Amino acid sequence: MRLFEFLITTILWVLLSITVQAQTGKVLGRITAPSGEIIQGASVQISKLNKFSIADSNGLYQLNFLPAGNWNVMVTAQSFSDFHFSINISNDSIQKDIVLLPNHSLQEVVVSGTLKPMVRAESPVPVEVYSAAFFKTNPAPTIFDALQTINGVRPQINCNVCNTGDIRINGLDGPYTMVLIDGMPIVSGLSTVYGLNGIPQSLLERVEIVKGPASTLYGSEAVGGLINIITKKPVNAPLLSVDLFSTTWKETNADIGLKLKVSDKIQSLAGINYFNYQNPVDNNKDNFTDLTLQHRISVFNKWNFERKHNRLFALAARYVYEDRWGGEMNWTKYDRGGTAVYGESIYTKRWELFGTYQLPFKEHLLWMFSVNRHQQNSVYGDMPFIADQQILFSQLTWNKTAGKHDLLTGLALRYTYYDDNTVATAQITNTRQNHPSKTLLPGIFIQDEISLNQQNKLLVGVRYDYNSLHGNIFTPRINYKWNSKDKKNILRVSVGNGYRVANVFTEDHAALTGARQVVFINDLHPETSWNTNVNFVRKLYTGSAVINLDATLFYTYFHNKIIADYDTDPNKIIYDNLDGFAVSKGASLNADITFNNLRIMLGATAMDVYSKENNLRIRQLFTEKFSGVWTISYSFRSIGLTADYTGNIYGPMRLPLLSNTDPRREYSPWWSVQNIHLTKKIKDKLEVYAGIKNILNWTINKGVPFIIARSHDPFDRQVQFDASGNAMVTADNPYGLTFDPTYAYGPNQGIRGFFGIRYTYH
Template structure:
């Protein structure tokens, strides 16, 4: 035994609590055989600054999440690692109130619904710059290397005052990592028992002393046709996708900002009859939906070299799409250029933001959308100019109260002047444990049906326009309350929201009037999206963490006194993410899932044997992650534990999958399908009855590596 005297310092941190530090003197004896154990009990105190993440999406400037007058939800890269997916589109499935919606049973393209509003109402940004619109709404969330994503910020509710059209339902801002804070080399590769392969690779390097670059590569391949539901169609679309991402960050005097980002994505996907081959592309022998997509993007932010804080954001992108839906082609070319100047100025209690924005859109395709008004057989590309100006004043009334006022004016070269105001109020308690936010605003959307609605492209139904489509307008109110609770050594965070949106001129896709047509028109009445949502975060001292949420909503339109529930919209959604780390073994267990209520689906006729409403459904996943030596971890698990697929309980999903070109369908004089021995339900081929993925249970195994 040996005696000793020493000084010691204990430092302990845990999310949601103030760091514990104690320094003191220690004396005792050391046993040569057993060593010495030093133990001390202590209680951590709740941290009022818990989850003080910096966000930018709500107000276009960096501000702590709790101080923002706009409610912003933040999801870090760690959240998405609990359920690894090959694209951000799939990764959003475990976020409350946000749902990836498949729009086609054959080619598996889709969009993102926020609080029941369809994909065209959601704006996608990368590093705060609007990137996704029109054609790229379908594909913009694919191919971004997830290993390069720092966090995702989500704003629910209209943000048109700052971001213009397409931000009616909300926005999703993908914040990529800064080159200076990323590993030298990173890799995340996983495969599934369905023979899917996804690889995210990243690397950083410096050029001189002032330039740093981050390079990322995403590759996804699935080339294994499977038909478990026995309809002779692929259950999952085959894909070959590659995306290259390059971000530059330049060091400038006075810490001024200059970033430049480029991205290129190529995708070849097809789905259809199991015996489809390339030689059948565009023909009527064997049905297949084949889509070639080429897309490039260039965007960045430059802070002007002046004493005032003035930023110039810019972006340009081109999207080339060559699609064949059976024998119906959709060939489209879209180019968008965007520029925006923003000036930030603080005057006493006023934090002012003013901006000038301009967007130019070129769009051309082979559909009636770009046909000449004088001669429908002649093509006429559209050129849309959209200049705008906006101003925002964030007023600090006192330490606990803030008021935000905003106004935007846009002039659309096709539709004229559009004005969008908003007002937001935030109250917080002295200790910041209670935050109340109230918002009211206006949103608008200029629709382009052929770039937003996959069903309009497939040729399975004829597309009709009753009149020229007018811009939609909406008024929205949100009430948000955040509560932080410290129960002993447990942290509980509550985030509750009530939302209401009222639409004028909403553009409705009518699938019901004629089973062979999709009829588009502005609603002669109004539409409503309303509901409540609750998110709860719980962190226990033993390492157990629970994130769960639920949203109850009602989305409908009212015309001529009749209330019609919106298609493809559920009344209830629930999500959860439960994680626990076994500290001794270095194992982490993640259990994630979602639950969706019934949604109304399009039927072809009153005799269609498929259910008008989808059943309750849930997709659940489990994963184990093991940390090996520094920078290396392996993970694996099972996706879709319940083996849920939409064909269960239905006689079929795709109508007349055995006759996709309607060669054996007989029509009456009005063009309606007739009942025949071969067609007892009077149906035509239609893949639009879709509400969930056809992919059943599967295992997965992956490896992550980071070199710092």
């Protein structure tokens, strides 16, 4: 027995000795810049061993318990070039101090806040930046769908039949959000609703978001904020990129990007997006499609020309064709526009041309231009809507630095032609002739960015526009920025004015459905607003993590706000300027946490959006008081696998009801859409990915008897009306309703799986 105990003890001591010897190696040191400045938060990792360390406030790092052998170490830090070195571990400590070289190309450069490139941390205007890699954590066929995990930004579905929508920022309706491509105001008017689809994501470099009015630089529509979609430069793009995926609902999406080198000085980048869904589904059994059927193709081409003195010259063009329909399950194209079977069918043709040209002068003069045409042929039941919109935009800016002043001034001109078959462009005469709307909007703006010292910066600006229909419009703004000496703390305060000229028939889908009569009480006047934002950014470093916090308080006051009144008469949508005021106020917080192989991005927004008229306070329709988003990613580096868990959650929203006896909820419940995504990297060129969307299987029909009112009688043939035009309660209509598809606030597409392949060749 003693011999047995001796042998066991000896074996355990030998194993422990071997284990200790195999894990006693370590490497440690300090990370600095060439100037000797300490670099805090740098990442040091040995990917094969899954070992990771973050440099602390003194620039110190340490990797412990390293097995014997030769290992490759990689060091990364924001604004510095990557550094690689090899170490040989035996059973000793290795002292390795590291000097990282600056790489200014790695700093986040933004353009949306001030209309000129600058490092994000130096911008007096808070700009949120989301890279192409962020959107790959939850693959989506359109930019519209991809924005659903960004804090304070919500894609809103406006119709349960044709699924058109817009993008809301901080609770403000879609028309208050300006969408740009490479700084050009391409998406506006009609395309606020329909033009967000078909932007090839294979060409996406990043998305910049500015929350709050930007009318001083961008004019009308940039009241609630702007979304700037930045495409890749041909010089930085891969020669070929392909992204294909399909879902269990039989949706198919293809993104293809191709770089062409025409000559030593001319490079071209082409992209194609194709989306097809032709599988009618009716899971809620109301005889209407749960998801609109779509067939879309978009072609994008961008050209860069190298010129003397590195002057800019870029051209780009895009063409989009889309055929979408939703309606009763037995609808066919032969029923289009008829009264036998209800369907909503939309044909969209859209082309765009835009460019940037730096004039050949010593001074920095930049000319930007765009022209686009949007043609739409649509029917909503038996109601046709035929529209043609053409927009010409031109802008010349001059940038001059003088001492502490960085001046930017510009001349802008926008011409808008709009024609449709509604009362919006009808001239009331005996012959009822058509009268297209033609709006000329010249403007001039100037801003001065003043560097008071290394910690304080002031931005002041003013814009004057002359609207050919509404006259003079002034929009000033002022921004102040303070940062601590180590730039770990940044405070921004902004006050600005915004304005918007509304066109109901290009912005509000409900006005087109034919389900309600559109009524204008008076001529609509431009809306104006004043906005105040306070933004604070804090960077924290711990021994193993980097934490970025971004908090914002916002307040917007509206005068002359145009609100669609669904409440006064359930059979009408009444439009008028508010005889009172409206307010959007709230707070948001973003947290970005990175440590080891894990990254967590969290966001939450609490807000109150309401209008007040005749001492009556009314909460805005389709606006939640709380929303939250998250993206959690973990990388298994040793096997090349990444797992992403994304989602959002929304609080109750007030919804439009048709009568006092309408059995549907006046307020939506709390709801959430959550997704899981796995990506496996196969060598350097190929990735495969798969996942599940909407794992909770949430749809808006849960908890309500129906979402489309009287879906069995979409032409109101069996509805009886009283002398005032109100629907009467009858045996066949016990709730006194009419057909209405506008009870929409979230997705009606349930759980689904997806699988995709990405191929990139440099």
